[in-house]
């Protein structure tokens with residue numbers, strides 16, 4: 001298996017020498033009907049509005065082979081040490097099914113370990129939902145509150161919001177979920193203001209068990225329960241923990257139950273582990289969460305296919321690298337035409353930018369080509385009335401990743417002026433793709449649209465648990481493949497450490513650091 005920097009690849013050099021296709025000239029119905037690939041869970045990845053032709057696809061296929069991209073993925077799922085920075089295995093795929101060989105580490109079968117945790121979560125969540133487990137004053141739990149930050153918040157929160165409407169439409173009994181993440185005390189307070197503490201179960205989630213924000217918010221919540229004056233209420237009976245067995249939280253006796261992850265699943269990849277399983281199984285029931293795992297597993301299996309035209313995540317990764325490293329576009333927008341995906345761009349921001357925002361390769365050597373783009377996004381059509389002006393007419397070209405569904409989740413809609421709201425939503429999505437690609441001439445310069453602005457589309461019939469699981473896994477696998485292409489270690493995040501260390505110094509009185517002290521005096 002070859003590990004080399006992108007700029008030493010002959011296929012990449014070939015790609016750099018090829019002119020891009022101009023979308024204004026190449027976008028046509030036949031191409032739209034041809035340029036798509038299955039992404040699992042009923043999702044399809046459409047790439048007809050990308051500035052490439054068959055020649056580019058052939059060279060991208062060569063690039064994939066030259067850099068052994070699917071072999072590297074195989075090494076991940078077979079349990080090789082692919083997190084080179086921390087010398088760890090990378091096992092998030094195993095949390096939703098076995099894709100490679102059985103993996104053993106720390107003297108245990110890791111697949112069996114994740115399965116055992118899932119079974120424990122299934123039992124616990126069904127006991128809470130049925131009322132077999134009650135709060136300390138005898139009330140049934142009707143709200144869960146996840147306390148966590150980064151990967152212990154963004155993914156689970158995005159998935160919860162994504163499926164709430166679908167579950168309601170299926171008349172699945174919902175336990176409301178809320179989230180506390182920021183160390184800003186107003187975040188916790190705003191959630192606490194509306195809680196009936198007797199019927200609330202807090203889910204404390206921290207893989208490391210050392211994250212300042214999460215531990216602070218745990219203490220804030222415990223104090224709020226103690227200060228509530230509710231007779232007989234016991235904070236320990238209103239809190240469960242999700243952590244790794246080696247963390248300081250693992251031995252805590254002040255929780256009702258503990259669920260475990262391990263060091264082989266990174267925070268931003270942990271939504272399909274206990275980190276997402278506990279809150280989603282409590283809220284929607286374990287079966288819904290299990291369907292999400294099925295969708296993710298299907299996408300994981302598809303991602304092993306060495307043929308880039310049949311491997312949506314790999315192709316998305318390669319096309320993304322083409323845009324970033326050949327056309328040198330520095331950002332990417334994630335534009336879901338689905339309000340239920342309102343926090344999905346925020347999750348992808350962490351997934352992508354914490355994984356591939358790196359300037360040294362997996363061996364610690366400097367690299368001289370751009371790596372991960374800046375990721376941002378908002379649901380459409382809201383974004384159209386906000387930042388799309390720059391996307392259409394700004395001086396930077398921003399590649400766009402649209403996500404859309406032909407059916408709504410609730411199936412409750414009205415016809416106004418001959419069309420439903422869902423039809424209006426889909427019409428806007430299609431119109432945007434075409435407007436970005438083809439542009440429009442006008443005699444007035446300020447009304448001109450230059451066009452040739454690339455986009456892709458991930459679409460499905462409906463945002464259901466399988467489609468959502470596949471969507472999540474698609475992006476995890478895309479980011480992983482891009483990390484391989486850039487020769488990075490996508491699985492550590494040393495870039496977040498310096499700020500944490502300096503914040504601790506500030507709290508300790510900035511001993512010997514005048515610059516920190518000067519800034520501290522401002523707040």
Ligand SMILES: O=P(O)(O)OC[C@H]1O[C@](O)(CO)[C@@H](O)[C@@H]1O
Nearest residue numbers: 150151152206207208211267496
């Ligand atoms: O689950 P933990 O250990 O509290 O970490 C929370 C988040 O903090 C980070 O380590 C970054 O500071 C993320 O990678 C992680 O998702």
